[in-house]
Amino acid sequence: MTGEEGRVELRLTVDGAERTASIDPRSLLLDALRDELGAIAPKAGCRTGDCGACTVRVDGAIAKSCLRLAVADDGCEVRTTASMAVGGELTPLQQAFWDTNAFQCGFCLSGMLFAAEDLLERTPSPSETEVREAISGNLCRCTGYDAIVAAVLSCAAPPVRSSRGA
Amino acid sequence: MTTAVPPRLTGSPVRRQDGDVFVTGRAVYTADxxxxxxxxxxxxxxxxxxxxxxxxxxxxxxxxxxxxxxxxxxxxxxxxxxxxxxxxxxxxxxxxxxxxxxxxxxxxxxxxxxxxxxxxxxxxxxxxxxxxxxxxxxxPVVLDAEQALLPGAPLLYPDWGDNLIIERDVGPDDFTAAAADAAHVLEGELRTHRGTAAxxxxxxxxxxxxxxxxxxxxxxxxxxxxxxxxxxxxxxxxxxxxxxxxxxxxxxxxxxxxxxxxxxxxxxxxxxxxxxxxxxxxxxxxxLLAGTREQVLRYRVAAAADGRLLALDVHAIADHGAAAPTHGWGMAHVGALATGLGYALPSCHVRYQVVATNKAPWVGTKPFGKDGATLLLERVVDRVAQVVGVHPAEVRRRNFVPPDSFPWLHTSGLELDSGDYATALDLTLKRLDHPAVLAEQRTARAAGRLLGIGLAFELMPESADIPGALVSAFDTSTVRMSPTGRVTVLTGVTSPGTGNETAIAQLVADELGVPMSSVQVVQGDTERCPYGFGNISSRSIITGGNAAVLAARDVAATLRATARAMLQVEPTEEVVLAGNAAALAADPSRVLPLAVVAGAVHTLSYRLALDVEPRLESTRTYRPGNVRQVPDALGRMQTYTTYPYAVHASVLEVDPETGSVTLLRHVVTHDCGTVVNPMFVDGQVTGGVAMGIGAALGEELVFDPDGVPLTTGFKTYLLPRAIDLPTVELEHLCTPAPGTPLGAKGVGESGFSGALAAVVNAVNDALAPHGAALESTPVSPPRILAALQAVGR
Missing domain, CATH: 3.90.1170.50 (Aldehyde oxidase/xanthine dehydrogenase, a/b hammerhead)
Incomplete structure (x- = not known):
């Protein structure tokens, strides 16, 4: 089953825009986003859910898009890092990643930014250990992670308790 | 006359020029x-x-x-x-x-x-x-380099008659004579495992x-x-x-x-x-097929009673995998060149054999074979320290090439340019608070805990020149200013994602007195950039950066001459390019916007500065002066430009029940000469340390008995994650590279080798009270448990 035969229509809201695409039903969400909808922010690093470079938000929840069939997300709202900055204004987290050199090649950024954003929403004043745990579903080969941890901690709200480990 | 403009951007932690493109997911990679x-x-x-x-x-x-x-x-x-x-x-x-x-x-x-x-x-x-x-x-398959050398082994290339890709000797083979008066001669074997870049x-x-x-x-x-x-x-x-x-x-x-x-x-x-x-x-x-690092290193070392190394003889057997058209096998050669480098070793000889086996080939991988040399020397120094009863830090200090001995000709032919290794060691021990950590270790050992401290010195020859190959120590950059004062830099070096384009922009902006926002660096396009050798051997700033500085100085000279003509002052008058303007040094109130000067070069050349060629563009090649392609009487060449180094200290604890290792601290003092962007340098070193720790503790390409890879993804090839690593504590030292415009040394491969060796030494230090030792990598839990069980623990 391939070619034009057997293709199915996928409806997604991608980065705020309602989109439809005729896709191969075997498509992963990652491939539908990248190949059919031109959303290149999520990257294919491993296709096994280990590196996190393909991370997006699906109906608000962070998700590794290489582990999802696109058709299963029909009708969902998908956000990539391309729509993190609202109105062209970088979020404090994006700004911090830039200012503190929290990336080098940048391939891991979708996973790192979303994991960090998700952490700060749940835990506004995380400890360093909490930050390290929160981004440990993602791999970075360039930075050694220290700059990423520093960037996330710089965006933490003033702590309401001791910042020692969780 | 030319005047050095006081640096403003060089040395500053300027952020990535195009960072917003990356954090908003708009950066375009090949697959995009x-x-x-x-x-x-x-x-x-x-x-x-x-x-x-x-x-x-x-x-x-x-x-x-x-x-x-x-x-x-x-x-x-x-x-x-x-x-x-x-x-x-x-x-x-x-x-x-x-x-x-x-x-x-x-x-x-x-x-x-x-x-x-x-x-x-x-x-x-x-x-x-x-x-x-x-x-x-x-x-039939052969999956082990030593077995592949045996008569009757299956042959990958039957017409060769054996499985030997190449074998060579580096350094004079005079161990016996050099070891004649030694107090101690130790023999040993170190086995390093197959890793990959990933x-x-x-x-x-x-x-x-x-x-x-x-x-x-x-x-x-x-x-x-x-x-x-x-x-x-x-x-x-x-x-x-x-x-x-x-x-x-x-x-x-x-x-x-x-x-x-x-x-x-x-x-x-x-x-x-x-x-x-x-x-x-x-x-x-x-x-994950691409291999690197798998070697057997057999050695003899001779030492004096005070721990001074007298002679080292190494036989390296490299498990290359199938032959390949890449430079991969060169890692064995570079490892031989780098063996013993930085230590005042009177005699050092390495015989290496690169062997074909039924595995995917070696591919050049950071830090290109120097990691094996570092690991070998740092294990050797620790063993010598144990035998002579002197602390490993002191044995290193006694053997370092002293800071007043440069240039230092190593036995392999490489010539060290500068450095202060003992000071780097001192800074590392100070940051570590070595006495306090030793006291903590005594307490821990008394309680039966396996706390280890490991030291390692790494010295990375960088910016290589391979005579006869398309890997040269020089590169070329063009600097071009438009009539409105915008600057384009076209360079033959590329970035693997390190941000070197931003560092090159910093250098050029300083020379021309323009803001970062005026400078665009173009890399990686064969129809736009001058022919170059790209990104290898930590060379981008040394070669492309220095070339861009030379080219920018040419453009600056034209701007200064034109500004003098516009201001109607003598050719001897000093003009300062700064703040996007050209001003008289003697009277800063006489100032012209740089865009006006650039416009004048393009539009008023017949009225102004007739003696100046009206061109705001220069292409320059920077060819470091210290490379020597002509072999000396012993056949040796000087094929590296700069010699950055670092001293690492790793503190960790081994769990005797599970064999798992918890890293507690990792301290590095690093010297890459003049630093163009400290934020980027820290990023390179920290990233290298993480990769070295990964190599030490667990990253390993594993095969089944038939040679089929078992490590086919990140569930089996285990890169370190954030939770696995301590914060890397960095100290810096600066001995500028002599005879170069910038004084910068390469940094792209730094951190890896010393981290690998420091962790291996620390694990051995942790196991030492039980008499256990581990002379193979990775120092993973099964191997640690096996080492403990071997001594009856």
Whole structure:
């Protein structure tokens, strides 16, 4: 089953825009986003859910898009890092990643930014250990992670308790 | 006259110029480049480590929907030449291997591509690749370098008569004489495991052949677009100008994406055979085929009673895997050159043998064989310290090349330019609070805990020159200013994602007195940039950066001469370029916006400065003066430009019940001379340390008894994650590289080797109270438990 035969229509809201695409039903969400909808922010690093470079938000929840069939997300709202900055204004987290050199090649950024954003929403004043745990579903080969941890901690709200480990 | 402009941006932690593009997900990598109508490639790979290809039946695959072509190795070979070698062992006394884009006749390792399927989409291509039926005749495999050297071992290349790619000697072989008066002679063996680079982005290519124009355009994950163009043209029987290579943003590389990998050639070849755009994105399991580092290192070391090293003799047996046209085997040579470097060793000899086995080949991987040399020396120094009863820090101090001894000619022929190794050691121990950590260790040991402290000194020869190969120690940059004062830098060096383009912009902005926002650096395009050797050997700032400084100084001289004419002052009057303006040094109120001066050069050249060529553009090549390609009487050459170094200390605890290691601290003092951007330098060193720790503790390519890789993804090849690592504590030292415009030394490979060695030494220190030792890597839990069990723990 391939070619034009057997293709199915996928409806997604991608980065705020309602989109439809005729896709191969075997498509992963990652491939539908990248190949059919031109959303290149999520990257294919491993296709096994280990590196996190393909991370997006699906109906608000962070998700590794290489582990999802696109058709299963029909009708969902998908956000990539391309729509993190609202109105062209970088979020404090994006700004911090830039200012503190929290990336080098940048391939891991979708996973790192979303994991960090998700952490700060749940835990506004995380400890360093909490930050390290929160981004440990993602791999970075360039930075050694220290700059990423520093960037996330710089965006933490003033702590309401001791910042020692969780 | 010229005047040095006080640096403003150089040395500052300027952030990445294009960082907003990355954090908003808009950066375009090779796999993101749009190509309407591009077909997709899937490779048919050998499931066997050694097997003859009896027949390939592609009829079923060709009949599948969406399939455009199935190309076998035999068919591909008709359309191209063999791949040129980056470093041909056959020209250096070893064996030449014919390597083609797809295997012909025999597959020599599991995962070797033997056929390619092209289909309208990637899923169909993958499905069809699985449907290609290959009839195999399995051959005996050899998976161990020492066994491969034995008579009667299965041969990968029967016409060679053995499995030896090359063997060579580095340094005078005079151990016996040099060791005559030694108080101690120790023998030992160190075994290092097979690792890989594993950048987050796998390799990818998009090739587009325009038959009418006879033009091939290739977007490639490559560190060396110009050299790739040269070898692609040769392989495809095209003129060089018919090939246009573009390197988009690179998602990490660490050596993996140096030119010459057979994947470089498959996709362009298919594009030409099919006459349409073709793309391929490498599967992660294939990225993890590339090997490095696996060696047996046998040594004899002679030491005086006070711990001074008198002589070292090493026999290195490198498990290369199948022969390859890349520079991979050169890692064994560079490891030999670097062995003992930085220590005042009167005698050092390395004999290395690069051996072919039925594994995927070595691919040049950060830090290019120097890691083995570091690990060997740092284990040797710790063993000597134990024998002579002197602390390992003191033994290192007694053996370092002293800071007043440069230039220092090492036995391998490399000539160290500068450094202060003992001060780096002192800074590391001070940051560590060494006495306090030793006291903590005593307390821990008294309580039965296995706390270890490991030291390591790393010295990285950088910015290589390989005589006769397309790897030179020089590179070229163009600096161009427009009539409105905008600056474009075109350079032959590329970035694997490190941000060196921003650092080059800092240098140029300082020379011209313009803000960062005025400078754009263009890299990685063979039709825009001057011919260059790209990103290898931590060379981008040394070569491309220094060249850009020289070119910017030419442009600055024209701006200054024109400004003097506009201000009607004498040619001897000093003009300062700063703040986007040209001002008289003697009277800063007499100032012109730089854009006005640049405009005048372009529009008023007949009225102003008639003696100045009206061109705000210069192309300069920086060729470091200290490389020597002509061999000396002993056949030795000086083939590296700079010598950055570091001293590491690692503190960790071993759990005797599980063998697991918890890293508590890692301290590094690093010296890369003049620092252009401290934030970027810290990033390089920290990233290198993380990679070195990963190599020490667990990253390992593992094979089944038939040679089939078991580490096919990140669930089995275990990169360190954030939770596995301590915060790296950095100290800096600066001994500028003498005789260079900037004084900068390479930094791209720093951190790895010392971290690897410090962790291995720390694990051994942790195990020492039980009399256990571990002279092989990785120092993973099963090996640690085995080492403890071996001494009855």
């Amino acid at each position: 480049v749009r190509a309407d109508g591009a077909a997709h490639v899937a490779l048919v790979r050998s499931p066997h480590a050694h097997a003859r290809i009896v027949a390939i039946d592609a009829a079923a695959a060709r009949a599948l929907p969406g399939v455009l072509a199935v190309v076998t190795g035999d068919e591909a070979a008709e359309h191209c030449e063999e791949i040129p070698h980056g470093l041909d062992a056959g020209h250096l006394g070893g064996h030449h291997a014919v390597v083609r884009p797809l295997a012909v006749g025999t597959a020599l390792y599991a995962g070797e591509p033997v056929a390619a399927v092209v289909a309208t989409n990637a899923a169909d291509a993958a499905l069809a690749a699985a449907a290609v039926e290959v009839t195999w005749e399995r051959l 950048p987050m982005e796998t390799r990818s290519y998009l090739a587009d052949w325009d038959p009418a124009a006879g033009k091939m355009t290739v977007h490639a994950t490559t560190q060396n677009p110009h050299v790739l163009r040269t070898v692609l043209a040769a392989t495809l029987r095209l003129d060089e100008e018919a090939v246009h290579v573009i390197a988009p943003a690179l998602g990490g590389s660490f050596g993996l994406k140096m030119y010459g990998n057979r994947e470089d050639f498959i996709v362009p070849l298919l594009a030409r055979m099919l006459g349409r755009p073709v793309r391929w994105v490498e599967e992660r399991s294939a990225t």
